[in-house]
Amino acid sequence: QAQKIDSIGHLAGGVAHDFNNILASILGSSSIMRRRMNENDKWFPFVDIIETAAKRGASLTRQLLTFARRGSVEVHPVDIHAILIETIHLFERSVNPNISIVTNFTSEVAIVNGDEGQIQQAMLNIFINARDAMPNGGTLTIETSPVHYSEQDRSTLSGETRSGSYIAVKVIDGGIGMSKEVQQ
Secondary structure, three states: OHHHHHHHHHHHHHHHHHHHHHHHHHHHHHHHHHHHOOOOOOOHHHHHHHHHHHHHHHHHHHHHHHHOOOOOOOOEEEEHHHHHHHHHHHHHOOOOOOEEEEEEOOOOOOEEEEOHHHHHHHHHHHHHHHHHOOOOOEEEEEEEEEEEEOHHHHHHOOOOOOOEEEEEEEEEEOOOOOOHHHHO
16 A cells, blocks of 8 residues: 555656646746737736636646655745635535535734645645535534734643744534544
8 A cells, every 4th residue: 555655656746747847838938928918918818817727737736746745845924815715716616505615714914834735735625524524514614813822822732833923724514523433
């Protein structure tokens, strides 16, 4: 099983590198097109579509490379709300109409240090688990709120959490819960 996973990782890494080269030529060409057009050109909106699709492809490629452990994790300031909104749009395609999605985001700026692809992958996995926990429908609620930890709070926190300001993401589903067997 471990060898199969390793092989899949190598295959994903190779495909991702090839795909990155294709995307680079698409993004380069669309950039040249944009510079040679003015905003009133009837084809100008299509350049935006090409660039947006290529950037999404590049994000997917980064996720594949991270999965294959050939990509580096790129930690930088990202807007958690923008990531959540994009992830919700991806997720909505797989949701039955009997599940409603509710968001309740803080009005505060929600910039965090992280890797966009890894955050999106983690959130998508959580959303899918929530969907699967609601076979008869229900509500999936995604909330964000500011949290501040002081030096005194550090003793109650796990890992390497430092004192400072954070954004908490809370996902609540109306699911049936887990059986004792699944919990084990």
